[in-house]
Amino acid sequence: MDEVLVADGLTKSYGDVEALSGVSLSVAEGEVFGLIGPNGAGKTTLIRALTGTTTPDGGSASVLGSPPVDVDRQRLGLLPQDFRPAGRLTAHELVSYYAGLYDGARDPDDVLAEVGLADTGDTWYENLSGGQQRRACIALTLVNDPDVLFLDEPTTGIDPAGRRALWTLIDDLADRGTTVFLTSHSMEEVERLADRVGLLNEGQLVTVGRPDQLVAEYGGESRLVVRTAGDADLESVSLPASLTGDVTDDGLTVYGVGPRQISDAVDALDEAGVVYESLVWKQPGLEEVYLSLTGEQFEGARPAAAAAVGGEP
Ligand SMILES: Nc1ncnc2c1ncn2[C@@H]1O[C@H](COP(=O)(O)OP(=O)(O)OP(=O)(O)O)[C@@H](O)[C@H]1O
Structure with missing residues (x-):
């Protein structure tokens, strides 16, 4: 299978804090890779290095065969952990706005329905519940039908039924060939979704493997x-x-x-x-x-x- 994401010895420090200390991994096309680790382990920094939103101090990364900054944005989706779009736009206006940034974007109504917001499209973003806001943010990452989707703690604040619906959505995306790189503090979520899991601790990738392999080895x-x-x-x-x-x-x-x-x-x-x-x-x-x-x-x-x-x- 083709390697869609590759990190090779990535390092990144902020002052004395070593956020990434030589992280190497690869993710294949259509794979769901789950990154877990304590607060401050470096998960967001790794996503930022892989999406070209921060420049690593050392090592290299490639996405779809190119350095992250050179990848066609049309092919990437990124849901940052603390994404806050404009509050006084409705969910539908937001999705339509983001759809307008891409060639051949998906129909906003279809995307809103996919994340369970078909009936809430006319509500201002700031008036959506926390979980609905997160769903709207996920919708924004799907408008361009990305080949690679980065989701930094996607289901935080979403109720159990909504989380399960999004898990099904992520499964479907992966089945259709989308490569998904997600972080989560919910072990249930990662165990349920990820083909392989990486555990990052203090900037180092401690282990990588299939969930069942890791459970057999360390559980x-x-x-x-x-x-x-x-x-x-x-x-x-x-x-x-x-x-x-x-x-x-x-x-x-x-x-x-x-x-x-x-x-x-x-x-x-x-x-x-x-x-x-x-x-x-x-x-x-x-x-x-x-x-x-x-x-x-x-x-x-x-x-x-x-x-x-x-x-x-
Ligand atoms: N822009 C920045 N400036 C200074 N320090 C930073 C910056 N970004 C991250 N750090 C530090 O780098 C370390 C790793 O942060 P990062 O956000 O990558 O962790 P994380 O694993 O995503 O944590 P969490 O689970 O809490 O989201 C932390 O010590 C953090 O304080």
Whole structure:
């Protein structure tokens, strides 16, 4: 497959802050690439370097085979994180205005319908709700039917139904061959949309891979998180040999619990007379990958120094 986006050793500093410290990656045509990372990791700076809206200090980037500044703007769509178009234009006027900047732009009504604003086209932008405003901004990136679409936190502020509708839209765009490069703090969104994910931390690309590969490599074990009621004697729980457990502040976390071992773990709790308030079975996902690679903890993560609960001899 053709490489549509290439970053090769990109560096960018702002004073003492190294926003990008040698980032290299490539994205193929029709791929949805999800970039995740903590606040200040350099995600927006990378998008800006790839779209030619900032000049990197070192390294190089190419988009559709050309340096970013030379790419035909007709072929690019960019939704910046803090994009604020004119407030006293209606959604329809805004989309029409942006459509007028391109040759052969799409019909504004079609674009508004695609982002779920067919009935709100006559409302001033400033009177749209936050989520509707974000949808209108997404509409503006679609008027020129771009080959490459950069979306910096596209669904922030959009309600769950609207987010799902936009996920379907992004899927459809990718199916039609649009290359999508998006950032998000929603691991659910990235896991759902991205063919591959890159984790950026302190300006460095820590890992790149398919979501399932990253989860298998870094996500840790499936676990059963038990919240106990009262003073349960958790030390006396005798787990099956295949499972291990750690006592936590409010109960017990049992590790290595696949779907078929849930009942074994529950039986062990019952045999020890443990009264529990809740049992939550958790499979690792991208959130666990993110948190483990950025050095943070997550709910139910194995604590470093917890009392261990023994397995059966
Ligand atoms: N124009 C600028 N001038 C000075 N510092 C900047 C500028 N742009 C970015 N930075 C700094 O570079 C670092 C990376 O910022 P960037 O916006 O790329 O992070 P991000 O990963 O997009 O963060 P967030 O998730 O909060 O949007 C931050 O420390 C930020 O303060």
